[in-house]
Amino acid sequence: MTDTMKHSLMFVAVGALILLEGLTDWSFFSGSWNSSLVILNMGLISAIMALGVNLQWGFAGLFNVGIMGFTALGGLAVVLTATPPTPGAWSAGGPGVLMAMVMGALTVVSAVAVIRVMPKGSLRSLVVVSILVVGFFIYRALFDPSIGAIEDISPAISGNLGGLGWPVILSWPVGGLLAAGAAWLIGKTALGLRSDYLAIATLGIAEIIIAILKNEDWLSRGVKNVVGLPRPVPYEVDLQNDPAYVEWFASFGLDPVLGSTLYVKLGYALLFTVVLVVLLWMAQMALKSPWGRMMRAIRDNEVAAEAMGKHVTKRHLQIFVLGSAICGIAGAMMTTLDGQLTPGTYNPLRFTFLIWVMVIVGGSGNNFGSVLGGFLIWFLWIKVEPMSLELITLLTSWMSEDSILRTHLMENAAHMRLFTMGLILLLVLRFSPRGLIPEK
Amino acid sequence: MDFLNALVALTNFVMIPAVAYGSQLALGALGVTLIYSILRFSNFAHGDTMAFGTMMTILVTWLLQSWGVSFGPLPTALLALPFGILATMALVLVTDRTVYRFYRDQKAKPVVFVMVSLGVMFMMNGLVRFIIGPGDQRFADGERFIIKARAFKEMTGLREGLAIKTTQGITVVTAVVVVALLFWFLNRTRTGKSMRAYSDNEDLALLSGINPERVVMYTWLIVATLATIAGVLYGLDKSFKPFTYFQLLLPIFAAAIVGGLGSPQGAIAGGFIIAFSEVTITYAWKKVIRYIMPDNLDPDGLVQLLSTDYKFAVSFAILIIVLLFKPTGLFKGKSV
Numbered sequence: 001m002t003d004t005m006k007h008s009l010m011f012v013a014v015g016a017l018i019l020l021e022g023l024t025d026w027s028f029f030s031g032s033w034n035s036s037l038v039i040l041n042m043g044l045i046s047a048i049m050a051l052g053v054n055l056q057w058g059f060a061g062l063f064n065v066g067i068m069g070f071t072a073l074g075g076l077a078v079v080l081t082a083t084p085p086t087p088g089a090w091s092a093g094g095p096g097v098l099m100a101m102v103m104g105a106l107t108v109v110s111a112v113a114v115i116r117v118m119p120k121g122s123l124r125s126l127v128v129v130s131i132l133v134v135g136f137f138i139y140r141a142l143f144d145p146s147i148g149a150i151e152d153i154s155p156a157i158s159g160n161l162g163g164l165g166w167p168v169i170l171s172w173p174v175g176g177l178l179a180a181g182a183a184w185l186i187g188k189t190a191l192g193l194r195s196d197y198l199a200i201a202t203l204g205i206a207e208i209i210i211a212i213l214k215n216e217d218w219l220s221r222g223v224k225n226v227v228g229l230p231r232p233v234p235y236e237v238d239l240q241n242d243p244a245y246v247e248w249f250a251s252f253g254l255d256p257v258l259g260s261t262l263y264v265k266l267g268y269a270l271l272f273t274v275v276l277v278v279l280l281w282m283a284q285m286a287l288k289s290p291w292g293r294m295m296r297a298i299r300d301n302e303v304a305a306e307a308m309g310k311h312v313t314k315r316h317l318q319i320f321v322l323g324s325a326i327c328g329i330a331g332a333m334m335t336t337l338d339g340q341l342t343p344g345t346y347n348p349l350r351f352t353f354l355i356w357v358m359v360i361v362g363g364s365g366n367n368f369g370s371v372l373g374g375f376l377i378w379f380l381w382i383k384v385e386p387m388s389l390e391l392i393t394l395l396t397s398w399m400s401e402d403s404i405l406r407t408h409l410m411e412n413a414a415h416m417r418l419f420t421m422g423l424i425l426l427l428v429l430r431f432s433p434r435g436l437i438p439e440k
Numbered sequence: 441m442d443f444l445n446a447l448v449a450l451t452n453f454v455m456i457p458a459v460a461y462g463s464q465l466a467l468g469a470l471g472v473t474l475i476y477s478i479l480r481f482s483n484f485a486h487g488d489t490m491a492f493g494t495m496m497t498i499l500v501t502w503l504l505q506s507w508g509v510s511f512g513p514l515p516t517a518l519l520a521l522p523f524g525i526l527a528t529m530a531l532v533l534v535t536d537r538t539v540y541r542f543y544r545d546q547k548a549k550p551v552v553f554v555m556v557s558l559g560v561m562f563m564m565n566g567l568v569r570f571i572i573g574p575g576d577q578r579f580a581d582g583e584r585f586i587i588k589a590r591a592f593k594e595m596t597g598l599r600e601g602l603a604i605k606t607t608q609g610i611t612v613v614t615a616v617v618v619v620a621l622l623f624w625f626l627n628r629t630r631t632g633k634s635m636r637a638y639s640d641n642e643d644l645a646l647l648s649g650i651n652p653e654r655v656v657m658y659t660w661l662i663v664a665t666l667a668t669i670a671g672v673l674y675g676l677d678k679s680f681k682p683f684t685y686f687q688l689l690l691p692i693f694a695a696a697i698v699g700g701l702g703s704p705q706g707a708i709a710g711g712f713i714i715a716f717s718e719v720t721i722t723y724a725w726k727k728v729i730r731y732i733m734p735d736n737l738d739p740d741g742l743v744q745l746l747s748t749d750y751k752f753a754v755s756f757a758i759l760i761i762v763l764l765f766k767p768t769g770l771f772k773g774k775s776v
Contacts, residue, residue, distance in 0.1 A: 063551060136745075193763055195551050196482040200693045201763070204756035207690060215749050349565065349686070353558055360555065412570045419566025425559035426539060429552070 007368065007437050014375045018043070021383075028386040034258075037265035039382055044272035045334050047374030050358040051276075051283055051367060052326030057356075058365035058439065059292065060319045061299035063195045066186070066202030068351035069209035070324045073182055074175030074331025075341045076213060076220055079163055081171040082230045082336075086162035089150050093218065094161070096146025100139050107135025147218040160221045168230045172275070172332045179328020180321045182209070187317040206348060213343035220341060227340040233267035236260040268337055275333065276371070279326060283367045295319060296365075349418065354381060357425045363435025372437055380424070381417060388416035446731035448600040452589075453727065458719040459712075460608040460677055463615035466711030467670035468688065469695035470622065470704055471663045477639040477702035478659040479540070481553030486667060486692065488564035491685035492531055493668025494675045495572045497524030498579045505581070513583035514610065521672055528664040535560055536660050544656070561686075568682045577680040580607055600731075607676040618669055619708060622662070626704065631658055639702065691718070694755040698762045700769025709770060714755045722748040 018040050025031025049067065056062040111131045118124040150161060182205075190201040213220045220226065239245045239260035249259025286292050298305040298312055306312050335341050354377065362373020392409050399406045428435065468490060475483040483489075500520035504510075511519050539560060543552055586609045589601025626632040631654075638645040638655045646652060671685060678684075695714045699706025725743040746753065762769060 061551075063554070189760060189764065193767070196554055197697065197763060197767075199482070199554065200690070200697065201756075201760065204690055204694070204752060204759065207687075207752040208750070208756060211749050211752055215747055347683075349562070353562065356555075356558060357562075412573060415566055415569035415574065417566070418562050419570060422559045422562025422564075422566060425562060426556065429556055429559060430539075430542060433552075 007372075010372055010436060011368075014372060014379065017379055018375070021379075028383055028390055030386075033262055034265065037262065037269060039379055041265060041268050041272060041337055042334075042382075043375040043378040044269065044276050045330050045337070046355070046358060046378040047371040048272075048276055048279060048330040048333070049327050049355045050362060050370035050374040051279055052323045052330065053355050053359045054323075054362075054364060054367060054370040055283060055286075055326065056320060056323035057359060058367075058370070059287065059295045059299065060316060061195075062191070062316060062320055062323075063199045064202045064320065064323070065199045065348075065352050065356070066204075066206035066209075067327050067355050068346050068348050069202075069206030070179040070183065070327035071331030071334065071351050072206075072209050072213055072343065072346050073178045074172075074328040074333070075335035075343075077175035077178045077328070077332050078168065078171040078229055078335040079220055079226045079341050080161075080178075081163050081166045081174045082168040083163035083226065084165045086150075086153055086160060089153050089161050092153060093146035093148075093150035096142055096149070097161075097218070100143035100146065103135065103142060104139045107131060107139065111135075147216070150218040160218050160226070167232070168336055169232050169271075171336070172329050175332025176325040176329040179331070180325035183321045183324030184317070187320040191316050191320060192313050203348070203352075206352060210343060210346050213341075213346075220343060223344050225340055225342045225344075229336065229339050229341070231339060232271060232336065233264050236264055239263060272333060272337075275329065279329075280367055280371060287367060354421065357421050359435075360425060361428045361435060363437040363439065365439030366435070366437045369435050369437035369439075373435070376436075377421070377424075381421065384417040384420045385414050388420070389413045442599075442731040445598055445600045446728050448592075448596075448598055448602050449728045449731065452600065452602045454719055454723055456604060456608055458716045460605075460611045461719065462712035462715030463611050464670050464674045464677065464711075465688075465691055465695045465715050466708040467615055467618060467666050467673070468692040469699065469707035469711050470619070471666040471670065472692055472696040473699070473702055473704060473707040474659055474663055474666070476696070478635060478655060479544070479553070481550045481557065482693065482701075484554060484557045484689065485535075485561040485564055486663075487686045487689035488561050488568065488682075489528065489532060489664065489667040490671030490674070490688065491568045491680075491682050492564055493524050493528035493664065494671035494680050494685070495568050495682075496527040497521055497668065497672045498572065498577055498675070498680060500524060501579050511582060513606070515580050515582045515607070515676055517579055517581075517672055517676055518610070521669065524672060525665050525668045528668045529661050531564075532660045532664045533657065536656065565682060565686060572682070574682055577675075579680065580676045582606060600727075605677070607673070611673045611677055614669060614673060618666070622666070622704070625662075631655075635659060690752055691715075691755045694759040697759055698769060700771040703769065703771040706769050706771035713770075714758060717758055718751045718754045721745045721754045722751050 018036055021029050021031075021039060022033040022036030023029075023031070030036075049071065052070075053064065053067060056064050111128050114124065114128050114131060118127065186202065186205050190198055190205075193201060214222050216222065217224065236257075237260075240256045245260070245263070246256045249256055249263070252259065254262070294305070294310055295315065297308075298310060298315055302312050358373035358377040359370050360373070361377055362371070363369025389410070392413050396403070396406045396409060468486065471489075472483060472486050475481070475486070497517055497520045500523040501515075501517045504516050504520055509519065510516050539556060540553070543556060583606050586604040586606055587602060589603040592602040593599070624632075626636055634645065634650045635655050635658060637648070638650055638652065642652075645655075671680075674685075674688070691714050692711075695710035696707050697710070698713055699708070699710030723744065729743055
């Protein structure tokens with residue numbers, strides 16, 4: 001059997017798992033097409049995130065554990081582009097916030113300039129510190145009243161700046177741009193550090209981005225969440241009230257409620273598939289191009305690549321920005337799918353480390369591997385819970401119904417998913433370190 | 441103008457919490473730094489090792505409490521601590537045998553070890569949540585305060601109270617004892633010296649007949665002890681929640697890196713630097729400033745530089761500054 005055959009079969013197998021979820025309710029499958037499509041949609045998004053991480057890790061060997069932050073920035077982009085602007089918010093606080101941002105940027109720039117220009121010494125440190133302190137107070141003096149003014153505008157329903165009111169699809173590239181901008185800033189400071197320092201740095205930045213989203217109510221409404229984001233697909237209720245659609249659903253033997261939910265989810269799946277295919281094509285082209293070869297050369301031996309005249313830090317920055325942009329796009333898509341931005345739900349285990357499991361299990365350095373890993377691991381992430389429930393039911397079937405141990409095990413079965421993910425990661429790293437679809 | 445009240449307020453709200461938190465971070469960072477200097481990788485599972493040790497201690501504490509055993513004014517958890525340490529030692533040794541040793545024999549790159557530690561982190565995290573659940577657990581019992589705020593006010597006649605929690609006292613005392621023992625062990629005993637030799641130069645240590653597996657085993661045993669103690673102290677002081685312990689990873693790593701990865705003295709200094717900066721930058725200074733400033737200059741706002749939710753940002757900013765200007769940390773650590 002050729003490799004291509006084997007790898008196609010793997011894709012078929014994962015596809016079959018998702019299909020079975022809809023077809024049968026045997027064992028841990030639910031037999032609901034709805035749940036099958038939910039898994040498919042998040043699987044598509046996970047595959048895109050895994051592509052982004054694979055670009056950084058598989059192509060360039062950059063150890064980025066701040067994926068959660070870029071995903072969240074993508075989510076913020078949806079709020080900032082697609083929601084309607086809050087009436088009066090811009091005139092109330094917009095100029096103040098902008099001025100504060102400009103002053104903040106000026107402070108940092110002038111501090112950096114002083115470091116560049118002045119000779120090293122205690123005088124320089126003093127000047128830099130005083131610039132930063134004075135700048136911080138000017139920033140706060142401009143910033144605090146402006147955000148207060150914004151947050152006072154009908155705090156129960158908005159209290160934030162709102163967005164531009166553009167179509168929500170446009171927020172996906174904007175999410176990518178936002179994440180790319182953040183990645184550029186981070187890369188400028190943190191790239192060039194040793195691999196595990198970069199890991200800690202990105203881990204920290206992701207936490208900071210989440211902290212900002214949770215606390216800056218004027219921007220993202222913080223933990224009050226932004227709900228009812230516009231959608232690129234029709235609403236179920238509208239479809240159910242449209243006789244033409246109801247008739248169309250009936251011709252498949254579907255009642256209007258089920259028909260409309262499946263229709264909407266299929267719409268999302270179609271949009272996401274288009275994005276995934278485009279990005280996958282681009283990643284494949286990049287991998288095969290001279291640029292991709294150069295990246296792998298840098299990954300395999302930085303010193304040699306540098307000796308050949310390749311600018312390692314610049315190339316690293318480039319690919320760090322690109323990979324993070326893909327994560328930002330995926331994050332924006334996810335927030336669009338959810339229809340809400342809930343900063344409180346971002347958790348590094350789910351949004352950073354799980355993506356890493358996908359990339360490693362799928363096969364780092366191989367784009368198709370990452371896509372496969374994305375679908376497979378996402379399926380398991382959802383399905384390990386019912387699986388472990390089944391397993392525990394089976395294992396404890398000899399215990400009495402009201403045994404304390406049994407109820408405890410049943411209650412906590414859901415937490416087996418983290419354990420299982422760790423186990424899968426360790427098994428793959430041990431027995432098949434190159435993943436399911438290895439790099440060629 | 442009232443310096444005495446300002447000083448008391450400062451001690452009560454900034455100094456004491458920061459010293460306690462700093463001791464906990466220092467113990468955590470010591471574990472990270474030891475793993476780094478002997479096994480040469482950043483252990484992402486450290487937060488979850490702490491969580492596991494704390495969980496085992498809590499379970500034994502509950503058992504002791506159900507038997508009616510108590511430790512007088514001190515928390516029962518201190519009696520349970522040795523059992524927690526033993527359980528954690530068993531866990532890390534099993535992990536080392538089944539997981540890490542394979543990669544050590546292969547002489548895998550550090551980044552592979554980090555990946556592997558991610559897997560271990562997931563498994564330990566899942567295990568802890570599976571056994572004790574994801575919720576908040578408070579397990580401190582016994583006397584709550586060494587000095588109560590009201591008693592202090594009555595004693596001194598000052599307007600500001602000073603409260604020292606028992607857990608804060610225990611934290612500092614335990615940390616001092618543990619650090620003293622650790623340094624005695626590293627500097628005076630044969631095993632400790634062999635560990636330092638192995639950390640300085642692996643090949644030379646091997647040539648002089650040091651058994652690497654023994655060194656690694658002792659390292660894990662010490663790390664398990666440090667992690668459990670740090671975790672239990674943090675849990676007694678605040679509360680135990682698996683996710684919080686996972687998140688402690690960031691300040692702990694910041695402390696270890698700021699001090700210089702691989703340097704035990706650095707880990708302690710780093711722990712206190714991170715703790716003090718987090719507390720001072722996120723503290724609302726109004727209360728202290730009110731006493732030193734003349735009445736008419738009373739500040740309007742809370743005089744809080746950043747809201748408490750940005751404490752990660754503080755540890756992180758310090759981390760970045762140190763990495764940019766002194767990449768090996770304040771105390772010369774290793775830079776592999």
